[in-house]
Amino acid sequence: MTRHAELVVPGGRYVLRRARIPGCFLHAPSAFGPADADGSFLVDLLIDNGLVADISAAGASMPADGPAIDLAGRQVWSTLLDVHTHLDKGQVIPRAVPDGTLEGGARATIADRQFWTEEDIAARMRFGLQCAYVHGVSMIRTHLDSHEHLAPRSFQVFRAMRDEWAGRIDLQAVGLAPLAVFRTDWGNRLADLVLQSGGVLGGVTDALGVYEGAGDAEMDRLLDAFLMAAAERGLDVDLHVDQTEALDPFALPRIAAAVLRTKFKGRVLCGHCVSLALQPDDVARETIARSVDAGLDFVTLPTPMIYLQDRKPGRTPRWRGVTLAQELLDAGLKVAIGGDNCRDAWFPFGDHDMVDTLHQSVRIFHLDQPFSRALAMAGPMASDIAGAGRHGRIAVGAPADMILLSARTLNEAMCRPQADRIVLRRGKRVMDPLPDYAELDALAGMPA
Structure with missing residues (x-):
């Protein structure tokens, strides 16, 4: 299995296969089959030009051709x-x-x-x-x-x-x-x-x-x-x-x-x-x-x-x-x-x-x-x-703003810091680094 942090997110139109999404992030989650013990659902997501174009139960109806990432049951959360x-x-x-x-x-x-x-x-x-x-x-x-x-x-x-x-x-x-x-x-x-x-x-x-x-x-x-x-x-x-x-x-x-x-x-x-x-x-x-x-x-x-x-x-x-x-x-x-x-x-x-x-x-x-x-x-x-509208949800027609974790279960998600998480904004991987604390050194009153 490819190490999580090394997954390549293609951009444009692609499929996230076997994504495990907690039901709280989905509208009408029961449509995607039975929940696991955590209340999560195994689904495929079609991402198209930054939006979630489709969600279906894993293996049900996604295009077989084109770029795809197999998440192998890893957790996917909304931002x-x-x-x-x-x-x-x-x-x-x-x-x-x-x-x-x-x-x-x-x-x-x-x-x-x-x-x-x-x-x-x-x-x-x-x-x-x-x-x-x-x-x-x-x-x-x-x-x-x-x-x-x-x-x-x-x-x-x-x-x-x-x-x-x-x-x-x-x-x-x-x-x-x-x-x-x-x-x-x-x-x-x-x-x-x-x-x-x-x-x-x-x-x-x-x-x-x-x-x-x-x-x-x-x-x-x-x-x-x-x-x-x-x-x-x-x-x-x-x-x-x-x-x-x-x-x-x-x-x-x-x-x-x-x-x-x-x-x-x-x-x-x-x-x-x-x-x-x-x-x-x-x-x-x-x-x-x-x-x-x-x-x-x-x-x-x-x-x-x-x-x-x-x-x-x-x-x-x-x-x-x-x-x-x-x-x-x-x-x-x-x-x-x-x-x-x-x-x-x-x-x-x-x-x-x-x-x-x-x-x-x-x-x-x-x-x-x-x-x-x-x-x-x-x-x-x-x-x-x-009153923040679309935030906190993964839904068809909404921006593909998601967090891809290496954890498969919520227990795994809570046991490690998920420092290798992949953040998607409008379907594209965020590659920005965390800011360096040295950037604050020049502020007035900061010790030299």
Whole structure:
């Protein structure tokens, strides 16, 4: 058998024979015969000028002539999505030195902003996007720190990056600010900027968002103002919610109540929600039920959260720092997995590699029974949450954007890093290398 990394992808019109595709990536997968033990289907794909022209059960109806690659049952996935990142603050190691705490991350980020010129933000975003592209990510939603004197600069860079990367990575932006700004005129002006940039309105509900110790009634007023600003402009919203181990204030049920109270019609995505896992069982069940009523979506960020949460000097952490992903899924709610911070003041690791994030998520959340549920959380379910259309699916008529793995089963896929993966974009193999960290050395403030 030809070694996986040495497979030659012909381009133009060709067939991928005996591709094993997890059912979550396919529309009506049962049409392709019986599933294997992983819920994957053995199929042939016809690729024609960058599009998936046909999918059929393996050996059923593909042309016998013309170029073909026999994948011999290797896994084929759609390219993946990362619907919660922070490209604007990433790639600042060792300029910023994390201390592993939430409060330290906030302080170090504020200090690092002295270097955030347009050129600096663009260089770091470009580096992160190149990593994601090579690893097989085709859609990213990035939060942009949106304080009054920073947001115009960050959004200008974002719009330039969105144009520069069009056709490689589809980008969405979230204007992220403390809910407290919706007491002020800046909240409405930020919403206007988000609208002009085709983005999503963001907010932070807890102490990290300068909640200022306000009581429940004030949080309700801020949430109403936030949702009203979004509704008036037809914007979806994306919130950082309950990011600490503190049980009170507990914002998630108040968000659900605010959505129902205001009759907000847009998508509402709640990120983090880690304290949900620490609430008493009856409170957690009631909160999940309210979330169902309000139609909330969720994104969990396991790798930075397991690093940051329950960190105390000289003490091993006692909990994993992640939300109740299985319970939310079991309630019928949509839950995505996101990469979150990457080599920044909050989390010094990461490479915008959603295959790696999936590997870690399966272990952290016990998502191995079945594996396919985890794949959907970075594929079609994440796409539905972000309104990202074709991303996360392999379908006739769609671009041939796929990841070809050397693994045959999902167990094999989770046991090795899949560093020999082949990424196809519009049917052509991505040959670009990962960027060299030395490219960041010239940025202001980087040690010589």
